[in-house]
């Protein structure tokens with residue numbers, strides 16, 4: 512059977528989650544591989560959430576927030592930006608391909624961009640193959 | 652205090668450790684005599700001549716308390732941990748290695764065969780022309796010899812048995828050990844499962860001044876002249892204080908050394924290293940905000956050993972527990 516990646520997405524409530532909703536109501540087509548989790552702000556996403564996601568069987572993790580300058584809480588997305596930079600550095604040391612983490616700015620009006628992002632990310636991860644803890648899927 | 656006729660039976664054991672924790676117990680100096688007033692030592696390989704057979708002969712929970720130091724590296728470590736669990740009422744993870752795997756846990760970044768190659772073949776100081784490595788079984792003089800198995804990964808004590816109390820530190824400071832002994836002797840212990848140290852972070856006990864709250868460059872301690880009054884993080888030195896449990900009176904920062912995190916994280920933190928990345932990201936100034944990542948590589952270049960820096964003591968107890976293989980079926984803790 513073809514490898515269907517399991518993706519986890521942390522979307523900020525004010526922009527990206529609304530962008531995902533827009534993609535839905537505009538009936539955009541995109542793969543169903545992403546499990547979206549709404550958080551208040553991309554700055555709320557702990558590095559450990561992402562590591563946990565991989566540990567629990569994710570093959571890729573998307574972090575998405577408001578565009579730079581637009582964060583509802585002013586600077587949360589800049590924090591997320593720096594966290595992701597540090598996280599990728601450490602993930603690589605751990606042996607996990609840093610491309611398994613993607614950071615994207617998606618606003619509430621960008622339903623199309625959301626759909627494209629999920630399409631692109633799904634095929635990138637398909638290319639990379641299963642993540643570090645893929646037994647969860649095999650047990651299903 | 653227990654009656655003399657009804658003395659506490661105390662045990663101590665070393666698994667995969669450096670021996671420092673046993674020395675730390677002796678570091679109580681004459682105060683250890685107070686302990687011996689109220690307690691009998693019933694098993695302590697580092698200091699007395701008890702054998703495993705003696706331990707096996709004890710009844711279930713015959714030992715009131717056992718101080719277990721060291722991580723679980725070999726099948727012997729694991730076997731004795733289980734045996735001690737059975738024979739002990741209160742099992743104490745004593746020191747960083749039993750608590751979190753400690754420094755030996757850093758070997759989880761390499762697999763077993765790489766560890767063996769480094770230790771027995773490739774180290775410049777190793778002379779081993781026949782390439783002898785320890786084997787679990789070998790023939791000798793017509794008989795068979797057996798050695799404990801070297802496990803694939805280091806685990807902490809909690810990784811193999813239930814732990815009742817943890818006294819953290821590399822090694823635990825004498826005051827902390829003394830305080831714990833007082834709690835035992837006065838029958839005043841906190842609920843089982845507690846880590847018997849502070850509930851805040853090292854920063855909370857540190858006297859350095861913290862005001863800049865931003866870093867634009869990382870430095871290693873030997874590279875700069877350290878200001879004695881100011882926060883080490885403010886000076887670009889990675890100090891694990893913000894994500895490390897209090898209880899040591901910030902003894903390293905007080906001595907001009909960054910905290911390495913030996914007490915492990917405070918109770919609610921899942922992964923000490925990941926938590927440090929969170930904190931660092933909050934104060935890291937890479938370029939101006941908005942153009943944040945332009946110079947990312949320069950900043951990170953001065954972070955040569957991220958795992959050794961952020962997971963010095965906690966790697967074996969972290970979410971990944973060590974190096975993983977992309978696309979592999981890595982074993983969960």
Ligand code: FES
Nearest residue numbers: 523552576577582
């Ligand atoms: S609210 Fe969207 S990133 Fe902060």
